[in-house]
Amino acid sequence: GENVEQHPSTLSVQEGDSAVIKCTYSDSASNYFPWYKQELGKRPQLIIDIRSNVGEKKDQRIAVTLNKTAKHFSLHITETQPEDSAVYFCAHRPSGSARQLTFGSGTQLTVLP
């Protein structure tokens, strides 16, 4: 199927700690896995993405890991800051989907100062 499960739904961390959000998908042919950050009332902003031929990608404090065998991918944010507080969505593009993305249910991340 095309669904993607995202956990946890809410996550609170202390400033400076790390945050990890995980998504699991079922379509083994999915080949693109982006992560979006959405602030209240704003558009989703792509923060990092990974393709199926790569296992890990990092951009400063943000990293994404992909385990194709287990069909899950995770977002890692290190040294969290209060401005990281937002809703984060994972997404994937199922095979044969004519390019649209299917989104996870979202994770409300709160970074406590």
Place this chain on the structure above:
Amino acid sequence: GAVVSQHPSWVICKSGTSVKIECRSLDFQATTMFWYRQFPKQSLMLMATSNEGSKATYEQGVEKDKFLINHASLTLSTLTVTSAHPEDSSFYICSARDSGAAGNHEQYFGPGTRLTVT
């Protein structure tokens, strides 16, 4: 980077009226655009895929006669909510991919339109 605009950013309308939302790719061409709906504290749900020069493809459960989509050019798609009802109140977001950028998987999102039906 690529920019997608939406207009209006917010709209309030009375029940039974129709509302048109425009989605434009400003510096790239998009043969395909996507329309999402997002209710408060929920995820983005794909409503339909808009195809330039042809009929839109609607997701299961989305009424094509209620949500009219027109994609008349490579840079413009419109969504018309017909006979709007309070339950149609939501945040509508469009997105597009750059048709000319081979291998670029990124989808660019518009800023969204907040629709309130009274």
